[in-house]
Amino acid sequence: MAKWYCTMCHTEVEQDTAPDHCTTCMAAGKLILDLEAGIPATPEDVRDQARKRLKGLCAAYPACDGNFDKVCQKEAYGKPIGFGGAGQGSSFRNNAQALMNLRLKMRVVGEHAEPDASIDFLGMNLEFPVMGASTAGIEKYNDAMPEKDFCRAIVNGCREAGTIGWRGDTWFYTPENNPALQVLKEEKGQGIPIFKPRAQDVLKKLIHMAEDAGCPAVGLDLDGCGSTIMARNNQPVFRKSVKDIKELVEFTSLPFITKGIMALEDAEACAEAGAKVVGVSNHGGRVLDATPGTAEVLPEIAHRLKGKVFITVDGGIRTGYDVLKMIALGADAVLLGRDIIRAAVGGGTLGVRLHMEHVKKIFKKAMFMTGQNRVADIDRNILC
Structure with missing residues (x-):
């Protein structure tokens, strides 16, 4: 008997074959995983799966910057936009580049405190x-x-x-x-x-x-x-x-x-x-x-x-x-x-x-x- 895990509502069930949907939240079967094979533990695990499901549209590159070497952008000009940017994608690239151009000032002297991010x-x-x-x-x-x-x-x-x-x-x-x-x-x-x-x-x-x-x-x-x-x-x-x-x-x-x-x-x-x-x-x-x-x-x-x-x-x-x-x-x-x-x-x-x-x-x-x-x-x- 296999164990299955729904990534949508976290329900676990035991049955021989893969569920075609979650009986708790009705999520599609593709979102239910075999527990024995393992469930994602890190964002990179998740991105590996996204790469497969978005093949040809988004390769979940480490750098999502709209450059022409990315599958989303090199196919975009004159074609459906997909995951890319409009036209030649310069607005998409400008978003990423503007942030890349900024530098943070590291400060390590002072009273110790855990940041409150709320x-x-x-x-x-x-x-x-x-x-x-x-x-x-x-x-x-x-x-x-x-x-x-x-x-x-x-x-x-x-x-x-x-x-x-x-x-x-x-x-x-x-x-x-x-x-x-x-x-x-x-x-x-x-x-x-x-x-x-x-x-x-x-x-x-x-x-x-x-x-x-x-x-x-x-x-x-x-x-x-x-x-x-x-x-x-x-x-x-x-x-x-x-x-x-x-x-x-x-x-x-x-x-x-x-x-x-x-x-x-x-x-x-x-x-x-x-x-x-x-x-x-x-x-x-x-x-x-x-x-x-x-x-x-x-x-x-x-x-x-x-x-x-x-x-x-x-x-x-x-x-x-x-x-x-x-x-x-x-x-x-x-x-x-x-x-x-x-x-x-x-x-x-x-x-x-x-x-x-x-x-x-x-x-x-x-x-x-x-x-x-x-x-x-x-x-x-x-x-x-």
Whole structure:
């Protein structure tokens, strides 16, 4: 009799043959592992499995930087974008390079203290300033895993690691069949839905569903206005004015997040409209080629809005060291996208937790080695 382990809900069962699904959480059979063969114990174990399931799309390289020697980018120009960046991928590369160009100042003299990496985010205590980004659509990538399993892996893996996962929106999500909102309702609102900038009436319906699911906040992926695949599938998206954003902010009692911001003017407009969170992001370099890296535009936005709104940033962040750099530049928290997709595909909830816990460990080490005891104390003085 073999023993089987569900990477989604951690259920163990004994039976002769591999289960075709988990009887506890209904996860797909591909996410259930033979205990005798071993289960992932490290992020690298998880990435090894993700490499197989994302073959031809993402090879889970040690350096996820969008260079032309990477399978995601060398095939992207003029073809479906896959895991790569828009156009020739310079925005994707700029995200990674901007962080690589920053140096940390090591400080080892002073009173000994264990760093406190926790933060307050919209009244929620997070163990560290890292959240899962609002990704979506993974079931259309090599049929890597069912969409609801993907959403559940992000939500529960982040929760188990002491943080929260954001959930995204894509062309096959509709108000009538929205995998993210379905999972968030089933998981009692343990995640934050971020919607594409659809028509106002559609957004209001989705926001009402998020409220009904018990979500702690809702948001808008403003840079999704450039999504051609949404329009091709009868899911039109639009640029949003300050008036539009304010209308949505006032429609809900939940804190409102505006994501996809790369210009100070847009950041100030979102704050003016009443957004509680401004997310600095170029969508991982996937919506417009030739933008700066997010680490290049973050300081100006943080200088003007720090303390007035909560500032998040994503783009090129791969390690706890990168997290520290972004916090030093003025972010209140960061989001992880591609790495968390790989973690979910390679190991379900378990994979996401393993990856997030590794990032937390390295972030706390980086705080310790730069003499930082609290996240609120981190500033540009730790950069060389």
